[in-house]
Amino acid sequence: MSPEASGQLVADRLPEATKAPFSLTRQAQIAMTMAICALLIWSTLAVSVVSISQLSPLLTTGIGLAGGGLIGLPWVPWRSLRLLSVAVGALAMFGYHALYFVSLRTADPVAANLLHYLWPLLIMLFSPIMLKGVRIEVRHIVAGILGFAAACVCLAPTVSIQGSQIGGLSVALMSAAIWAYYSVWSGKFPEIPTAAVSLYCLLAGIGSLVAYLALSALPDLDVWQLGGKFGAPTSGQWLMLGYLAIGPLGGAFYLWDHAMKKGIPHQIALIAYAVPIASTTFVSVFLGRGLEIATALGAALVTLAVAIGGRPSRAKPSYTAETGIQDG
Structure with a gap:
């Protein structure tokens, strides 16, 4: 998931001095390149999942996230971890990806994908509630109306009024809400090392695989048919699962982290x-x-809704010396 949201939060909360015109240094150029690579990789997530929709979403989520988490496991700062933070991060990572993949299989993939991408608008609604010094403005309301209009325009010609479609689209909205909450929550705790994301992914992946095996053993509870009746992955599907672990559910997280640390956050966002x-x-x-x-x-x-809602506020924020977070 998406890391895109946390980038926007950092962008909106930078001091005014950092928003002045500048010339990119070589380090910033490299960081921007890494950010673009990460975003390109993330843009292939939906089509990758759709291409292996014959597999259980839980299996796809489990293998992808566990593999992605293993990449950064050697750098996890074990001694500084907080149990509650790990639990929230892992549950959010599991819930977001599992529900997103389920929505792509149980609803029209294009419609589900667009509804899922309403998470930036939900971040705007959650931010004033969860973060100090963040206030909702008229532009946020305008962005919310545009986002709702976008969903209506997209859904009208592609989705029929069927129980299965409505359920899948509802799941897509739930995944967006989870990722928005996680993104704002992570912005509240900048002291948590980014390497901890590796542990979130690994635990979420393990949890997904456990759920997959449990539903396979208890088919009566498998209402959405998420268990093992799909059969083992083919060689081609294993290749796609490997790509998910290395790319959208793995390597992209680390590319983005480097970009946010070494680059200009508000431009990358x-x-x-x-x-x-x-x-x-x-x-x-x-x-x-x-x-x-x-x-x-x-x-x-x-896109227009996110652009309008994501513009930096003209009001000059105040910051604490310890964390750089706006002080309300």
Whole structure:
């Protein structure tokens, strides 16, 4: 997940001095390149999951996250970890990815993907509640209306009124809410080392695999058919699972972390607005639809909504010396 949101939070909370014009240093250029690579990788997540939709979402989530977590495991700061933080991070990582993958399999993938990308708008709603010194403004309300309009435009021509579709789309919204909460929550605790994300991923992956095995052994409880009846992955599916572990559910997290530490956070956050369009386009092309007019308009409205809502406030914030967080 998405790390895109935490980047935006950092962007909105930078001192005004850091928002002045500047010339990119070589270090900042490298960081920007890494951020672009991470965002490109994340934009392939939806189409990657759709391409192996024959597999259980729990199995996909478990293998992808566990593999991604193993990448950074040697650098986890074990002595400075907090049990509550690890629990929140792991549960959020598990819930977000599992529900997102379920939505891609149980609803129209393009519609589910766009609804999932409403998480930046939810961050705007959660931020004033969870963070000191953050206030909701008229532009946030405008962005929320545009986001809702985008969902309506996208869903109208693609989704029929069926129980299975409504359930899948509801799950997509739930995944967006979880990621928005996690992103704002992580912004409250900048002292937690980024390497701890590796442990979140690993524990979430293990939890997903345990749930997969449990549902396989208890088919009567497998209401959404998430257990082992799908069969073992083929060689091609193993390759895609490996890509998920190395890429969207693994390497991209570390590329993004380096970019946020070495680059200019608010500029890096701006390029994240291209992810919804790229991701939705990949899914549409994979399904043989091309880029439908409704999908293009919906993606454009979502991007416009995030751009309007994500603009830095003109009010000069105050910061604490210890954490750099706005002091309300």
